[in-house]
Amino acid sequence: xxxxxxxxxxxxxxxxxxxxxxxxxxxxxxxxxxxxxxxxxxxxxxxxxxxxxxxxxxxxxxxxxxxxxxxxxxxxxxxxxxxxxxxxxxxxxxxxxxxxxxxxxxxxxxxxxxxxxxxxxxxxxxxxxxxxxxxxxxxxxxxxxxxxxxxxxxxxxxxxxxxxxxxxxxxxxxxxxxxxxxxxxxxxxxxxxxxxxxxxxxxxxxxxxxxxxxxxxxxxxxxxxxxxxxxxxxxxxxxxxxxxxxxxxxxxxxxxxxxxxxxxxxxxxxxxxxxxxxxxxxxxxxxxxxxxxxxxxxxxxxxxxxxxxxxxxxxxxxxxxxxxxxxxxxxxxxxxxxxxxxxxxxxxxxxxxxxxxxxxxxxxxxxxxxxxxxxxxxxxxxxxxxxxxxxxxxxxxxxxxxxxxxxxxxxxxxxxxxxxxxxxxxxxxxxxxxxxxxxxxxxxxx
Amino acid sequence: xxxxxxxxxxxxxxxxxxxxxxxxxxxxxxxxxxxxxxxxxxxxxxxxxxxxxxxxxxxxxxxxxxxxxxxxxxxxxxxxxxxxxxxxxxxxxxxxxxxxxxxxxxxxxxxxxxxxxxxxxxxxxxxxxxxxxxxxxxxxxxxxxxxxxxxxxxxxxxxxxxxxxxxxxxxxxxxxxxxxxxxxxxxxxxxxxxxxxxxxxxxxxxxxxxxxxxxxxxxxxxxxxxxxxxxxxxxxxxxxxxxxxxxxxxxxxxxxxxxxxxxxxxxxxxxxxxxxxxxxxxxxxxxxxxxxxxxxxxxxxxxxxxxxxxxxxxxxxxxxxxxxxxxxxxxxxxxxxxxxxxxxxxxxxxxxxxxxxxxxxxxxxxxxxxxxxxxxxxxxxxxxxxxxxxxxxxxxxxxxxxxxxxxxxxxxxxxxxxxxxxxxxxxxxxxxxxxxxxxxxxxxxx
Numbered sequence: 001x002x003x004x005x006x007x008x009x010x011x012x013x014x015x016x017x018x019x020x021x022x023x024x025x026x027x028x029x030x031x032x033x034x035x036x037x038x039x040x041x042x043x044x045x046x047x048x049x050x051x052x053x054x055x056x057x058x059x060x061x062x063x064x065x066x067x068x069x070x071x072x073x074x075x076x077x078x079x080x081x082x083x084x085x086x087x088x089x090x091x092x093x094x095x096x097x098x099x100x101x102x103x104x105x106x107x108x109x110x111x112x113x114x115x116x117x118x119x120x121x122x123x124x125x126x127x128x129x130x131x132x133x134x135x136x137x138x139x140x141x142x143x144x145x146x147x148x149x150x151x152x153x154x155x156x157x158x159x160x161x162x163x164x165x166x167x168x169x170x171x172x173x174x175x176x177x178x179x180x181x182x183x184x185x186x187x188x189x190x191x192x193x194x195x196x197x198x199x200x201x202x203x204x205x206x207x208x209x210x211x212x213x214x215x216x217x218x219x220x221x222x223x224x225x226x227x228x229x230x231x232x233x234x235x236x237x238x239x240x241x242x243x244x245x246x247x248x249x250x251x252x253x254x255x256x257x258x259x260x261x262x263x264x265x266x267x268x269x270x271x272x273x274x275x276x277x278x279x280x281x282x283x284x285x286x287x288x289x290x291x292x293x294x295x296x297x298x299x300x301x302x303x304x305x306x307x308x309x310x311x312x313x314x315x316x317x318x319x320x321x322x323x324x325x326x327x328x329x330x331x332x333x334x335x336x337x338x339x340x341x342x343x344x345x346x347x348x349x350x351x352x353x354x355x356x357x358x359x360x361x362x363x364x365x366x367x368x369x370x371x372x373x374x375x376x377x378x379x380x381x382x383x384x385x386x387x388x389x390x391x392x393x394x395x396x397x398x399x400x401x402x403x404x405x406x407x408x409x410x411x412x413x414x415x416x417x418x419x420x421x422x423x424x425x426x427x428x429x430x431x432x433x434x435x436x437x438x439x440x441x442x443x444x445x446x
Numbered sequence: 447x448x449x450x451x452x453x454x455x456x457x458x459x460x461x462x463x464x465x466x467x468x469x470x471x472x473x474x475x476x477x478x479x480x481x482x483x484x485x486x487x488x489x490x491x492x493x494x495x496x497x498x499x500x501x502x503x504x505x506x507x508x509x510x511x512x513x514x515x516x517x518x519x520x521x522x523x524x525x526x527x528x529x530x531x532x533x534x535x536x537x538x539x540x541x542x543x544x545x546x547x548x549x550x551x552x553x554x555x556x557x558x559x560x561x562x563x564x565x566x567x568x569x570x571x572x573x574x575x576x577x578x579x580x581x582x583x584x585x586x587x588x589x590x591x592x593x594x595x596x597x598x599x600x601x602x603x604x605x606x607x608x609x610x611x612x613x614x615x616x617x618x619x620x621x622x623x624x625x626x627x628x629x630x631x632x633x634x635x636x637x638x639x640x641x642x643x644x645x646x647x648x649x650x651x652x653x654x655x656x657x658x659x660x661x662x663x664x665x666x667x668x669x670x671x672x673x674x675x676x677x678x679x680x681x682x683x684x685x686x687x688x689x690x691x692x693x694x695x696x697x698x699x700x701x702x703x704x705x706x707x708x709x710x711x712x713x714x715x716x717x718x719x720x721x722x723x724x725x726x727x728x729x730x731x732x733x734x735x736x737x738x739x740x741x742x743x744x745x746x747x748x749x750x751x752x753x754x755x756x757x758x759x760x761x762x763x764x765x766x767x768x769x770x771x772x773x774x775x776x777x778x779x780x781x782x783x784x785x786x787x788x789x790x791x792x793x794x795x796x797x798x799x800x801x802x803x804x805x806x807x808x809x810x811x812x813x814x815x816x817x818x819x820x821x822x823x824x825x826x827x828x829x830x831x832x833x834x835x836x837x838x839x840x841x842x843x844x845x846x847x848x849x850x851x852x853x854x855x856x857x858x859x860x861x862x863x864x865x866x867x868x869x870x871x872x873x874x875x876x877x878x879x880x881x882x883x884x885x886x887x888x889x890x891x892x
């Protein structure tokens with residue numbers, strides 16, 4: 001496209017057209033989603049770069065995909081044929097951390113764990129911690145409203161975002177939100193942008209809320225169960241009890257085996273499932289002990305309480321371990337915590353019906369499950385049918401088709417199962433109002 | 447209007463046209479905002495009633511105002527000339543409280559304190575507690591994203607809303623959100639509706655999140671200061687400290703005097719200001735003692751710790767006390783907590799410059815201030831100028847023109863001070879997309 005020259009004049013060598021380099025940025029970490037062959041890659045270094053890219057794309061009706069670290073699992077950052085990729089990986093500066101106001105101002109390419117580490121130098125921390133925190137970016141977390149391990153105690157990414165700078169589809173720059181704890185001026189455009197999966201604008205700066213690091217030494221706990229149902233009932237009891245875990249994760253037997261094979265950490269593979277978690281604060285040890293007791297009362301065959309965090313570190317390996325095992329497709333459903341035992345029971349049934357190995361890890365404390373189905377490359381449709389059955393079950397239990405990964409392209413066919421026509425029409429009306437030419441991550445997310 | 451007959455066929459005697467009864471519903475609790483003379487009042491008893499009213503108003507391009515208990519302070523519920531009033535006061539049922547999932551499903555006319563009381567019978571509570579909790583409704587709280595006294599610990603109304611049923615401008619019924627803790631399907635229409643001040647739809651049912659009542663006996667504290675600056679510095683220190691108050695309120699000397707005159711509770715009027723608050727949980731007493739010590743370290747001349755909540759009850763009387771004193775106009779600004787001493791200092795200066803008595807109460811823990819200016823009926827413009835100066839100061843300190851009352855009509859002129867043209871255009875585009883004929887609370891809120 002000749003017109004790319006006008007964009008090159010603005011961006012110089014930050015506009016990349018060399019096919020090999022462009023192709024390296026064309027896929028996210030979804031295992032089986034298609035990606036197109038884009039025109040060019042914009043390696044943005046500033047808000048002005050992003051604004052120039054979108055103004056150009058808007059003028060030429062060119063589809064735009066947006067990426068940070070490319071760790072997304074829903075195909076949301078995959079490139080479009082003839083499209084533009086906007087990469088925010090180079091906008092990776094922590095601009096300020098204000099200890100008094102407990103906020104940080106960051107660029108979107110900042111790695112989540114690096115923000116957390118920088119905050120800890122000030123006695124604060126960044127609450128959301130997706131399992132991929134060491135490689136994913138804040139911008140991607142905001143685009144998907146990412147969850148993670150600590151959500152049961154601290155909420156999701158949306159709860160941590162105070163204000164945003166967003167480049168709109170036509171290149172105008174929007175500022176949303178406020179540093180104050182309370183602010184009711186106008187519509188909540190901050191929450192609207194969080195989780196919009198690149199379809200309404202590109203976040204170029206975020207003001208996020210930090211929390212003080214709890215006093216005392218964190219404490220980890222673990223409990224093994226002979227069956228998934230018992231583990232699910234234990235989770236419901238823990239969440240309804242007086243102790244408040246900061247992390248409460250479940251790994252079924254297949255997941256523990258896969259993780260241990262990938263990087264052994266001395267975990268014994270349970271017969272049914274393992275709960276691992278963490279408590280914090282001055283009563284951390286007492287809370288962990290109380291949670292272990294609750295587990296025993298619900299049938300745990302073995303429990304352990306420790307001041308090491310090795311147990312939780314193992315949980316963070318599940319996604320790389322699954323990828324290394326060659327497992328291709330997974331889902332991300334949510335149910336009310338009170339329904340966990342029911343969905344675990346149902347997943348076991350679905351696995352039997354389809355005669356397929358299903359391994360499940362869960363952010364159990366907030367009812368968010370990731371099931372992965374074993375399948376070969378030529379077998380994806382059949383495996384997808386297993387995930388669809390799990391998704392339908394989650395909905396039947398009052399749940400959601402995606403708790404934290406987003407819809408992207410991978411779940412688009414499931415969207416009408418959860419959202420009725422009025423809801424989809426309302427979303428489409430907002431999309432049309434903010435991106436009338438439909439250039440931003442078109443055909444995905446909503 | 448002859449066409450009102452078609453609506454009467456659907457609503458029967460729930461459509462009220464008797465001028466006296468209609469007029470009783472034409473004003474909210476804002477003290478000096480104009481209201482029009484509407485055509486009729488709809489006393490809605492169901493979602494279907496609301497849908498019928500809006501479909502009719504949409505078809506006839508009739509402006510609609512929405513009210514619950516009429517406790518709003520921004521003119522947002524005032525009637526329009528030739529308009530329709532939709533009252534949700536009769537939709538006042540708590541439909542369910544689920545102890546396991548910790549959610550309640552309620553109609554919009556439920557009184558906030560009554561929901562809280564019902565939840566407490568199940569060992570749970572409803573976190574947001576506007577000062578008017580005993581008279582305001584959940585629907586109004588959602589429309590304004592109401593704050594209150596416990597926000598410093600539990601967040602605002604938006605943080606407590608999981609899902610909504612909303613009647614859109616044309617009468618279609620939208621369902622938003624999910625019961626699950628995590629849900630990233632589509633745009634966050636729940637957060638968009640919360641705080642939209644009746645401009646995007648009418649909430650007819652809400653699923654709200656409840657929390658478990660903390661163990662132990664709550665503890666109250668109070669501290670008197672000779673000047674406002676010291677009290678402001680104490681608040682900043684408390685919020686930055688290890689103890690976490692559930693309530694942290696400030697009343698300046700003038701406010702304490704007005705409240706004590708209205709309903710004496712034995713409070714000694716301080717020279718400068720008084721902090722009152724509450725701690726909860728098993729360490730409540732130790733936390734209250736630590737907060738009192740922090741107050742002394744920042745210049746408190748007198749402190750008290752008690753297991754009675756009479757101190758906080760006095761704070762809840764400020765609005766009726768101000769109204770009884772004949773005070774007409776007040777503001778609702780927010781600043782980052784770290785800037786509290788600065789704004790208190792500035793308010794003292796502004797009061798001197800204008801030579802007017804300004805009394806201030808504040809949800810100090812989240813930096814939200816309400817200043818009231820003494821003025822006569824023929825003197826409102828001059829008093830408004832005082833409030834405008836306070837508002838400009840809040841913005842200069844990184845704050846907001848409204849923390850919890852909303853923009854309504856009273857703050858419309860201040861909106862451009864905080865939101866730039868791109869922001870206002872974005873909000874207008876969303877309004878246009880969802881209410882193309884502009885019938886819902888037109889000309890207010892955004």
